[in-house]
Amino acid sequence: MNRNIKLIVAYDGTDFCGWQRQDGEKTRTVQGVIENALEKMHGKQINLTGSGRTDSGVHAEGQAANFYTDIDTIPADRFSPALNSLLPHDVRILDACEVDSDFHARFSAKARVYRYQFLHSPNGNLLPTEMRYNLPLNRYPRLDTLNAYGRLLFGETDCTIFASASDSSIMAGKSPNRYIYRSYFYIEKDRLIFEICANAFLRNMVRSVAGTFLHYEESGTSPQKLAEIIASSERSLAGPTLPPQGLFLWKVEY
Amino acid sequence: MNRNIKLIVAYDGTDFCGWQRQDGEKTRTVQGVIENALEKMHGKQINLTGSGRTDSGVHAEGQAANFYTDIDTIPADRFSPALNSLLPHDVRILDACEVDSDFHARFSAKARVYRYQFLHSPNGNLLPTEMRYNLPLNRYPRLDTLNAYGRLLFGETDCTIFASASDSSIMAGKSPNRYIYRSYFYIEKDRLIFEICANAFLRNMVRSVAGTFLHYEESGTSPQKLAEIIASSERSLAGPTLPPQGLFLWKVEY
Numbered sequence: 081m082n083r084n085i086k087l088i089v090a091y092d093g094t095d096f097c098g099w100q101r102q103d104g105e106k107t108r109t110v111q112g113v114i115e116n117a118l119e120k121m122h123g124k125q126i127n128l129t130g131s132g133r134t135d136s137g138v139h140a141e142g143q144a145a146n147f148y149t150d151i152d153t154i155p156a157d158r159f160s161p162a163l164n165s166l167l168p169h170d171v172r173i174l175d176a177c178e179v180d181s182d183f184h185a186r187f188s189a190k191a192r193v194y195r196y197q198f199l200h201s202p203n204g205n206l207l208p209t210e211m212r213y214n215l216p217l218n219r220y221p222r223l224d225t226l227n228a229y230g231r232l233l234f235g236e237t238d239c240t241i242f243a244s245a246s247d248s249s250i251m252a253g254k255s256p257n258r259y260i261y262r263s264y265f266y267i268e269k270d271r272l273i274f275e276i277c278a279n280a281f282l283r284n285m286v287r288s289v290a291g292t293f294l295h296y297e298e299s300g301t302s303p304q305k306l307a308e309i310i311a312s313s314e315r316s317l318a319g320p321t322l323p324p325q326g327l328f329l330w331k332v333e334y
Numbered sequence: 335m336n337r338n339i340k341l342i343v344a345y346d347g348t349d350f351c352g353w354q355r356q357d358g359e360k361t362r363t364v365q366g367v368i369e370n371a372l373e374k375m376h377g378k379q380i381n382l383t384g385s386g387r388t389d390s391g392v393h394a395e396g397q398a399a400n401f402y403t404d405i406d407t408i409p410a411d412r413f414s415p416a417l418n419s420l421l422p423h424d425v426r427i428l429d430a431c432e433v434d435s436d437f438h439a440r441f442s443a444k445a446r447v448y449r450y451q452f453l454h455s456p457n458g459n460l461l462p463t464e465m466r467y468n469l470p471l472n473r474y475p476r477l478d479t480l481n482a483y484g485r486l487l488f489g490e491t492d493c494t495i496f497a498s499a500s501d502s503s504i505m506a507g508k509s510p511n512r513y514i515y516r517s518y519f520y521i522e523k524d525r526l527i528f529e530i531c532a533n534a535f536l537r538n539m540v541r542s543v544a545g546t547f548l549h550y551e552e553s554g555t556s557p558q559k560l561a562e563i564i565a566s567s568e569r570s571l572a573g574p575t576l577p578p579q580g581l582f583l584w585k586v587e588y
Contacts, residue, residue, distance in 0.1 A: 092462035139463065161457065170462045203415065208346035208424045209393065209467055 082148040084183055085156055087128075087163075088175040089114070089143040093324065094212050095170060098136040099143070110134075110143075110171055117166035118147060129185045131332040132192060135284060137324030139213065141195070142174070144332040146185040188334055191261055191277050194286045195330040196322075198272040215326035217272065221297050223265050226274075228303040229293045230263040232310060233276075240313035242288040244321065256282065256313075263289070275330070287322045295319025336402040338437055339410055341382075341417075342429040343368070343397040347578065348466050349424060352390040353397070364388075364397075364425055371420035372401060383439045385586040386446060389538060391578030393467065395449070396428070398586040400439045442588050445515055445531050448540045449584040450576075452526040469580035471526065475551050477519050480528075482557040483547045484517035486564060487530075494567035496542040498575065510536065510567075517543070529584070541576045549573025 091110050101111040111128055118126035131144045154162070159176035167173070182188075199206055201216035240256040262277040274290050296306050296319065309317050345364050355365040365382055372380035385398045408416070413430035421427070436442075453460055455470035494510040516531040528544050550560050550573065563571050 090461050090463075092466075141461070141463075164459055169465050172459055172462055172465075174461075205418055205426055207344050207395070207428075208426055209344070209395070211423050211426075212346075213463055 081181075082150050083152070083156065084146055084148055084179050084181050085159055086144060086146045086177055086179045086183060086185065087114075087159070087173050089140060089145055090172045090174050091140050091143070092170040092212065093134060093137050093139040096136065098138070099130055099132075099134045099140075110140075111145075113168060113171055114145070114163070114173075117163050120166050121162060122149065122151065131185045131189045132280070132329075133283075134329050135287075135324055138327045138329065140329040142193075142331040143329050144185050144189070144334070146179065146183060183334075185332075189280075189332050191279055191333040192281060192329065193262075193275065193277045193331040193333070194281070195328045196274040196286065196290050197326040197328070198274070199270065200272075212325060213328075214271065215322060217294075219298070221265075221272070221294060223267070223272075225297045225303070226265040226293055229297070229306055230265065230276075232303060232307050233260040233263045233289070235260065238311070238313060239282055239285060241310050241315055241318050242285045242292065243282045243315065244284040244288070245315065247283045258282065258285075277333075284321050286327060287324065288318055291322040292319035294322075335435075336404050337406070337410065338400055338402055338433050338435050339413055340398060340400045340431055340433040340437060340439065341368075341413070341427050343394060343399055344426045344428055345394050345397070346424040346466065347388060347391050347393040350390065352392070353384050353386075353388045353394075364394075365399075367422060367425055368399070368417070368427075371417050374420050375416060376403065376405065385439045385443045386534070386583075387537075388583050389541075389578055392581045392583065394583040396447075396585040397583050398439050398443065398588070400433065400437060437588075439586075443534075443586050445533055445587040446535060446583065447516075447529065447531045447585040447587070448535070449582045450528040450540065450544050451580040451582070452528070453524065454526070466579060467582075468525065469576060471548075473552070475519075475526070475548060477521070477526075479551045479557070480519040480547055483551065483560055484519065484530075486557060486561050487514040487517045487543070489514065492565070492567060493536055493539060495564050495569055495572050496539045496546065497536045497569065498538040498542070499569065501537045512536065512539075531587075538575050540581060541578065542572055545576040546573035548576075 096110050097107045099110045101109050115128050126147050128145050128147045134140060156176055156178040160173045163173045197214045198217045199210055199214040202218055204216050204218055206216050236257055236259050238256055239258050259279040265274050276286055350364050351361045353364045355363050365384060369382050380401050382399050382401045410430055410432040414427045417427045451468045452471045453464055453468040456472055458470050458472055460470050490511055490513050492510055493512050513533040519528050530540055
């Protein structure tokens with residue numbers, strides 16, 4: 081009976097073309113490098129299931145994934161150091177444990193938490209040590225306005241306006257509704273943090289939500305007006321999709 | 335009359351083979367990429383003088399450098415955004431100002447400050463977001479012992495024991511003495527920091543000092559005994575030279 085192993089994975093997304101393996105190409109992906117390490121351990125190909133794809137350049141502090149193993153000679157928690165010794169330094173397995181055989185990293189997930197980190201920088205420059213993990217902001221936005229916007233999303237929300245034009249799930253007529261549990265801004269040390277938790281996200285959605293909120297806050301748009309804009313489902317009214325630096329898949333809840 | 339421009343430079347050393355340009359090779363160096371940017375601005379080759387070389391992988395928060403320019407149409411402080419627009423994101427010019435014509439980034443420097451950042455990690459693993467800028471420590475060293483060691487170096491000290499075997503200046507019979515102004519350990523947030531300030535450093539010296547101190551602290555060696563070891567100038571008694579991750583050229587004083 082193969083054991084089902086759940087991994088918690090952290091990575092620096094800068095030098096990856098996202099999570100998802102891209103077959104037949106030489107593209108470096110997180111799933112690809114972990115599956116390579118699993119193949120070395122097992123002597124055969126092993127499929128790794130992630131909770132979802134992260135875009136190119138997006139980081140993870142707590143991505144979740146699972147795979148089935150027929151190795152029965154080591155305790156589940158030893159997969160973590162064993163894999164880390166085979167992985168590049170920009171991917172780390174933070175935890176490995178055995179889970180029920182029907183656990184599925186994607187379908188069992190109840191919620192995903194993303195976190196966006198911003199640093200104030202009048203000229204748009206950040207220190208080289210900061211630029212991978214933060215997005216520069218050239219002004220101080222009003223937190224109360226941003227948080228009033230954030231509250232507009234609570235509950236089940238039609239997220240069409242935040243969908244990227246190329247989102248195939250929307251094109252295929254699937255529901256653009258997502259259930260949003262939390263969505264708020266706060267200051268932590270010298271950073272502005274945007275945290276959003278939902279049952280699932282459309283492609284590029286977090287980057288579009290943050291870009292839209294900052295765009296309308298800057299022009300002084302009222303929360304009432306933004307509510308109308310979101311309800312219009314008019315994608316051309318969304319603000320810019322922000323770059324991936326500073327964005328982390330922070331946690332997956334089961 | 336050419337103006338003499340002083341730059342303050344920050345960089346992430348991870349993807350560089352150190353500061354110094356290596357002629358005729360395709361090696362990526364910090365001096366090399368800044369000189370390339372200067373060449374684009376000036377339409378001709380410009381020599382950049384740094385305060386000193388940093389080793390491969392070592393970062394800088396405040397490296398200093400200078401160059402002479404015949405561009406007289408822009409104020410000195412505009413060199414900073416102009417160069418940043420031409421530089422890769424892992425190098426940033428933090429400041430540019432005009433200085434006396436006899437200012438020389440290396441010979442005018444009175445002191446260099448290095449800073450080493452350590453993070454506690456029982457298994458030697460750090461998060462991908464931490465591993466570029468910190469060195470993992472698998473135990474909690476005794477700060478009072480480390481600081482008693484640090485005081486041994488104050489003043490003019492024969493640093494032969496901390497020299498790398500390949501150090502050409504020592505091989506050439508130059509003085510191994512350096513004047514050390516400060517050398518101490520402290521805790522900042524969750525990090526252990528080692529800060530050392532001297533008029534100048536031998537090659538790899540900071541990495542050797544930190545490695546030697548941690549090595550002898552772990553074995554419980556007394557400061558008196560370590561003083562004898564340092565005075566012996568017996569290089570084989572030095573501890574390991576630590577890796578460059580976590581080490582920053584923090585500031586150059588003039």
